[in-house]
Amino acid sequence: MEKVKKKPSLLDIALIFLILAAGTWLFYRIKVGLHYHWNWYAIPQYLLRFDPEEGKWVSNLLLQGLFATIRLSIWGTLLAAFLGVIMGLCRISRSLFLRLLSRTYIEFNRNLPPIVLIFLFYYFVTTQVLGNLNMQGLIQSLPANFQALVGFLFGPPSFIVPFVSALLTLGFFEGAYIAEIVRSGIQSIEKEQWEGGRAIGLSRWQLMRLIIFPLTIRKILPPLAGQFVSTIKDSAIVSVISVQELTFQGMELMSSTYMVFEIWITVTVLYMALTVPVSLSIHRLEVYLRKNIS
């Protein structure tokens, strides 16, 4: 490993000083130049509030939005992983049709702005698919404890249709990136591994399952986890189709209270609280994989 300098140089100190000065200036401008009535006291109640009827603390709009974002990101990533692995495998398949199919899927998703895709998908695809399913009625006909489980996993039944639409859209869209990760992961495996496998008489499927896949998984785990962070961030875009996630709830509150800056800052902190731990664990995962394998 290369030696890392522990002491800051004179240039570093100067730079830090400059950045601090710029930050202070910005802070001063916001404080003085904006003519804005700051009202931070009102914010905590939008996260948690005491419900006198039930006699306990319950989450309010912003936290509910955060939970919806978490649900969207987790389910969206799982769906994307499913789609992505299939499409990634198709991409290196020997069948021309499968390669064309996956290539079309990937290029379609990667070459369109996500917001355009989301509208296309929401109005034309999910409306037709989910419209006739009556999911809300279905959930509400379930026994109470099942309903609670579904509510925990997918959010309140009254918002299930937009939620699932958003989920499908997000999964469909992120799947293209995962497909590329899977494809490049498999293609990065050394030629010798393939040749070795073939030499001992493994079929293509056995070769994949026993040699290539285990090797690939180790390589693609960090970028896959990185894609999870991307999904969290991209989930903010589905606020445009009125899914009640963090960004949408934040904007709802802003329209009601006009506390624009406080709420944007709170939303920023909430997103950071979600993504920074994930990013840090990815880093640790990378270090672990590097130490223990190869």
Added chain:
Amino acid sequence: MGTRKIVVLLVTIALILCIPASGFAGKIQKELVEESTLDQVLRRGVLRVGMSTFVPWAMRDKTGKLVGFEIDVARRLAKDMGVKVQFAPTKWAGIIPALLTGKFDVIIGGMGILPKRNLKVNFSIPYDETGMSLVANKKLAAGFKSLDDFNKKGVVISVRLGATPVAAAKKYMPKAELRQFDDESEAIQEVVNGRAHAMVASAPLPAFLSLKYPGRLFLPLKGTFTKEPIGFAVRKSDFDTLNFFNNWITVVKAEGWLKERKHYWFETRDWEGLLK
């Protein structure tokens, strides 16, 4: 090579199957569309109302619950129909497509009855009336008294995107520069911070704003400069639903209930404590 042929065969069969299937599905869907929303609501037991957050029509209170003039109207409507109400907060720019694609049954969201809009959706008779008014920045628009003062090159007007204010501003102040924002609050911030001379919005927001920022904002015009009827929006070709809504509005208007609610939300600020 054998599998290739099988795949081609399967795809051909699938395509052939698609032709009658799509015709059949289309027929069913047509039947579904033809069925009135009113009937569906009664059977479902839930009235799904599309709305957009907009002070004081619909807002979030401290507990995250929706309150406001429209919310009162929708709750009463559902109560009179004997069904539950379910609100679908929707971004204003996408609210008509969402109605058309069946995300909810009716828009009760302070929607102005405009001929252009009416080509896409049906409107009930008006249950309320509003108009556009103007709130201006004290420093930038000092001495401005009429619309003509604002109708000049170099004057910046902020508005919410995709709404009637845009049309009103373009019509009455064509020379001014229009800056459009996705959310009301951003448009407000623009004029408070002095990056725009004035903001055009539906009454009573401009009046509320001038009360909230007395040092920064003022009302250059008395009252509203446009008059605009407001109705419920429903999907086309649904006479039953429209007839019911029209008569419901006539009834509650005659009761004086609408006027009383309007007074509470628009002329008093008793509800301020609910929000913060």
